[in-house]
Amino acid sequence: MPPVLPAQPLVFVDLETTGATATVDRITEIGIVEVNEEGEVREWSSLVNPQTPIPAFIQGLTGINDEMVAQAPTFAELAEEVLSRLHGRLFVAHNARFDYGFLKNEFKRLGLDFKAPVLCTVKLSRQLYPQYSKHSLDALIDRHGLHMPARHRALADASVLWQFWQVLQRQIEPATLQQAVSQLTGRSSWPVHLDPALLDELPERHGVYLFYGDNDLPLYIGKANNLRQRILSHFSADHRIAKEMSLSQQVRRIEWIETEGEMGALLKEAQLIKQWQPIHNRRLRRSNELCTWRLIPLQRGDEEGLQPELAWARDLDWGEQHEVYGLFGSQRDALKTLREIAETSQLCLATLGLDKVPKGRPCFGYQLRTCSGVCVGSESLTAHSARLQNVLSNWRVRTWPFGGPVMAREGGSWHVLDAWCYLGSARTEAEVQALLRHGRPVFDKDTYKILVSWLPKLGSVISVNDGEVYSVSFPASSDTPD
Numbered sequence: 001m002p003p004v005l006p007a008q009p010l011v012f013v014d015l016e017t018t019g020a021t022a023t024v025d026r027i028t029e030i031g032i033v034e035v036n037e038e039g040e041v042r043e044w045s046s047l048v049n050p051q052t053p054i055p056a057f058i059q060g061l062t063g064i065n066d067e068m069v070a071q072a073p074t075f076a077e078l079a080e081e082v083l084s085r086l087h088g089r090l091f092v093a094h095n096a097r098f099d100y101g102f103l104k105n106e107f108k109r110l111g112l113d114f115k116a117p118v119l120c121t122v123k124l125s126r127q128l129y130p131q132y133s134k135h136s137l138d139a140l141i142d143r144h145g146l147h148m149p150a151r152h153r154a155l156a157d158a159s160v161l162w163q164f165w166q167v168l169q170r171q172i173e174p175a176t177l178q179q180a181v182s183q184l185t186g187r188s189s190w191p192v193h194l195d196p197a198l199l200d201e202l203p204e205r206h207g208v209y210l211f212y213g214d215n216d217l218p219l220y221i222g223k224a225n226n227l228r229q230r231i232l233s234h235f236s237a238d239h240r241i242a243k244e245m246s247l248s249q250q251v252r253r254i255e256w257i258e259t260e261g262e263m264g265a266l267l268k269e270a271q272l273i274k275q276w277q278p279i280h281n282r283r284l285r286r287s288n289e290l291c292t293w294r295l296i297p298l299q300r301g302d303e304e305g306l307q308p309e310l311a312w313a314r315d316l317d318w319g320e321q322h323e324v325y326g327l328f329g330s331q332r333d334a335l336k337t338l339r340e341i342a343e344t345s346q347l348c349l350a351t352l353g354l355d356k357v358p359k360g361r362p363c364f365g366y367q368l369r370t371c372s373g374v375c376v377g378s379e380s381l382t383a384h385s386a387r388l389q390n391v392l393s394n395w396r397v398r399t400w401p402f403g404g405p406v407m408a409r410e411g412g413s414w415h416v417l418d419a420w421c422y423l424g425s426a427r428t429e430a431e432v433q434a435l436l437r438h439g440r441p442v443f444d445k446d447t448y449k450i451l452v453s454w455l456p457k458l459g460s461v462i463s464v465n466d467g468e469v470y471s472v473s474f475p476a477s478s479d480t481p482d
Helices: 056-062 075-086 096-109 121-128 137-144 154-171 174-185 227-236 242-250 262-276 331-345 381-395 429-438 445-458
Strands: 010-017 027-035 041-047 090-093 118-120 207-212 218-224 253-258 291-300 303-312 324-328 406-410 413-418 421-426 460-463 469-471
Touching (some): 010 056, 010 154, 041 154, 075 096, 090 154, 096 118, 118 121, 121 174, 137 154, 218 242, 262 406, 262 421, 291 381, 303 331, 303 381, 421 429, 445 460
Antiparallel strands (some): 207 218, 291 324, 406 460, 413 421
């Protein structure tokens, strides 16, 4: 297959630095290989005075020592030259987050906001050669027979990336290569209002992401098992789904919070949506009318039975409550569900308090044969109440099964929980105590459902008060009909 000219100007970049932290360490050498649309290649490199000592380990790795950089220009002196070579080109680097992050921080120190579309050759190699397990620069050199005159020198490493690109042009179909590049850079669908640098910063971890518009109120909050994939999926679908198109047009900023696992992401998502009420979120938004059914005594002549009574969440001591059934977002939902239960289980609407009929007269359901006849004495009140209690038992809201607040471990952090409420996540004892002092939030249906589902998967929790370990096992139950 003949080589294909680049569809856009490229710049292959490699840096040598004093360490691995872009906000603290400094650049000691820059190597750049520029390739324009006609395939013309220009190379440029320079040592950089980092204005700080180079650690002995780094000197041994790169061969660049303090004496070599003592008379070299500082980054501030090179900034204009570097910027002119990078401007308007696709920034290609191996482990691109490292090199791009260092350059962005160096420019930031000078008051410049550097932005460029970024392509990581580690990720590109993984996508195009999934049969291989290693994709380091050394692995690419060995696998593809690339020429390396001086490993860990900036221009030599940048030159190897240009050689790798040429290998891809020979081995990979142009359409396949372009598709992989578009997917990894997100250029085909990334909103024009967003910083393209974010594309290489998005982590591939569990977490919660927040889309912002022109102000500080989130437009949308979501949970992800892979933040990068989930965020990009919003924009890859924006031409097919009206909601995604609208969101893509409005978003101006993205933030994210990484979590240790999926449970933490679910809890944080529910917490933040209740806090901010984003306009593009429908699920998990706060319901100020949360209610439930409880059974109260009913006396009819000499018979004793039970009748449902609507109870409002704000009036209950959640965690301590007993014998309440279902969690509903509104009174309307609660009444509708109870009617459906009555009709499918031949319960009497009049006895349940849902219909008013004269004493001793059949309810409307009896005439439709959806009532077993307790209203006319065909069934005892005791039997009817027992059947009602049995039907509702699958929806019983659980009391808090522990003696107080507990900690549930997920990865390297602890989720602090009390009475079905999520207080927050912590890594130290001091952070746990700070969460406890802040107090419990309002009981939330969605957090309750998450905890009922996920706590048994963790197997055990630890009491905050006395360190006792509780095993977690809940019987199957619907709990919260939707």
